[in-house]
Amino acid sequence: MSPQPQYQPDTVDARQLLRVGAIFALAFGLILALMYLLWRPQSPRKPQADAVPPAPRLQADPRRDLLATQMEQQRRLQQYGWNDPQHRSAHIPLQQAMARLAAQGERQSAAADQNQHRGAGR
Secondary structure, three states: OOOOOOOOOOOOOOOHHHHHHHHHHHHHHHHHHHHHHHHOOOOOOOOOOOOOOOOOOOOOOOOHHHHHHHHHHHHHHHOOOOOOOOOEEOOOHHHHHHHHHHHHHHHHHHHHHHHHHHHHOO
16 A cells, blocks of 8 residues: 655635734734833933033034134245244245255256266266
């Protein structure tokens, strides 16, 4: 006697499907309820107008502070001045510094050209 082959049923058990769906819906509802209880919205606290915030304190007017900083940087780039209180190093205007570096480069280039011509003439 050979065993009879068994086949999968071609219908769905509606009661079983409804039970599983109900279990999922109940679990989802419980999870949402627990989340609400754990992370309930807190009543917002109103900041006191006269209270001083803890350090570091933020800028009152950042745009004005940025403009003041940029103006100070431009002034420093366009004027002579000392970098340190002991007067050991100074800064010069940017245009003046670029002109001096260009002149120094021209002198070095001219000296190098003269050395090449002297070496070639031997």
